[in-house]
Amino acid sequence: TGKSLREGLPRDFLGYMGTVYADADADADDEDGEGERGGPKLPEGLRQAYDAAKKRAAEGKADGEKDGDEEEEDEAENPPGDDDEEEEERRRRRRLSRLRSTFRSEARDRILRVCRRSLNLLDEGCDQIGKRFLSDRQPPHYTPTEIDSIKEGHPPELKAIWPDTLCRLSRPGVARLCVEGDKAVVYHCGDNAREYRGNPLSPMEFELDDAPALETLITTVEPRWVMVKDLVHEDVEEKMEIAKALYDEGILAVCQTGNR
Template identity: 40%
Template sequence: WENYKNGLTVKLLTPQIYIDSIWKILSVLEHEFQSRLSAEVVLVPPTQRQTKSAPVQARPGSVAEKLNNDDNNKVKAHVSAVPYDNVNAFVLQLEGQSRWRLMPNPHAQLNLATDGGAVALKDIDEWSKPTIDTVLSPGDSLYIPKGWVYQQDNHGTSSGDPATEHSLHLKLCCTHGTTGTTGDLLHLLVPEALGEAVQANVQLRSALPKGYHLHLGLAASEVEGDTKRARLQKHIAELLKVVADKALEILDPAVDQLQKQFIAARLPVPLSAREEACCAAGAPHAVIYPYTALRMLRPGIATAVVEAGKVVVYHCMDNSRELYGTALSPVEFELDDGPAIEALLAAYPDSITVSDLEHPSEELDDKIGVAQALFKEGFLLITDEVSKPSHGPPPKKKPGVRGSGDGEKLKKKNSNGVDGKKKLRVQEPDDDDDPF
């Protein structure tokens, strides 16, 4: 705080770890934008201009440290340049006032920039007339589009009077939007497609035509009427088409992988007390019956992908509030269980009754086994009144049904047992009278 008194800005990074309300906001926005969001709380002292920042809690190598470095870069360029980010940002003014000026990036190739940076003021002809020049008061919010240049001053008015009080704002950054850009998908898809194309196509494993380097390369590009060169270019173009076709062929699994990456980056779901009582967090031993109705707690918090001949279910319930704080702990199922799993994941916002699940075996025990294993993972909610654990043991309890198939199907890829899971509670449960 000594530094703060001397005019330094204080940033609280990853506040969602410490402040439940920010966790809840981010969790909702994460679903809306289909994207992880980062957050920081920024406290600017009552001085004429933000000159330096002293971030707190930046651990080496952490995301916080990275944000911190980005920020330092921006600050260094403060006087002669204005920063832009590779994220969509939302500013929520909490206390005091702050003046913001922003406008589209003058460099077209930095529109929707993939990296943050700064643009020299001398390159911005129109900076004296920014698109937006506004003062935020408590309760105001501002959207800063990805790639736009912006400047924040802790000024009381847009005419530039020095601020007499501090400014406190929350900045939420939507890292990508819909789990990534189209380029991100291609970055995942294309190298994989190239590898598979080489395995599938012997032409890609053949040596380059003898003497090809005499007809390609910058030196050869100046020779006119080289028919060998034209043939080589056509050959490469055809093989690029082979790779592109392979990419389209593996588009579906690549999209599944992107969804898996999103789930790995998501926040755990904040539960209300009522929700907690009806899912594994509050009722880990709840029994699943043929008439039990289930649905996901939130849409998109779990996904099923086919990997090495198994259906693998990934979900974000065990994630920590810190990005990648815990590794995903997926559950593997046999391919036969695929349709039942897909039905449970796809039903939202409706519920589905266990006996209505499809299974090639037609066995009720198999359906219950799948539902029980997924319920234990914590992302399913019991929605029928009879099965709800808070209503005590239901009347027609059938011994032997509970946990059917668990031993075979529940294969944790890491060693975290169900009992070892950390409970995620927003507040103390008020109707949790789980009888088991």
């Protein structure tokens, strides 16, 4: 394990963390109230060895008892100092339990910090996946009806955007809006080559305050339309320029209303 991974860990934590020490949680003194309960159990092999050692110790103690009067038997069974040793053992187990509890609490906090940081990166990660998908996919193959509504199928006199022009994305999924720093960036697959990644993506950069209007255009798909003047922006000229930029890229379908 590298030094950076061990940084901040308690000193000698390996002396009380591990499956061998797991029973310190269950065996902690109930009167103390600080030991963890329901912790992981020892592996079966270690459990059997532990029980066998306890049994041998108990049998050896029984074989060593001497006959005598009741006072001598009590003294033999509970020689001076046994109570102190048992109390010391209980204190040791309580101390181990507290150390394990502190270690687990700190580990949980650090894991949660990593999880929170990862959650904050979810949106950025999804944007990366979305851009990679757009880069990998084939360019859209439009139907004759779709071609009639995009720049490719329009005569020059109809290639203008007005406040009352109806707009929508040429096809669902052909473009994605991302926020990168202080820019709103639109990625699309309209210029993709038939060969795999034959053409790199050519992102379109806009000011950040254009993002609401861009989002409306990119999320409006068949059968719905949105009128240019209804886009979210302060200036109607800016609304027309945003729609015109997407239209010129061939990813915005339009429908003119009224006579021009």
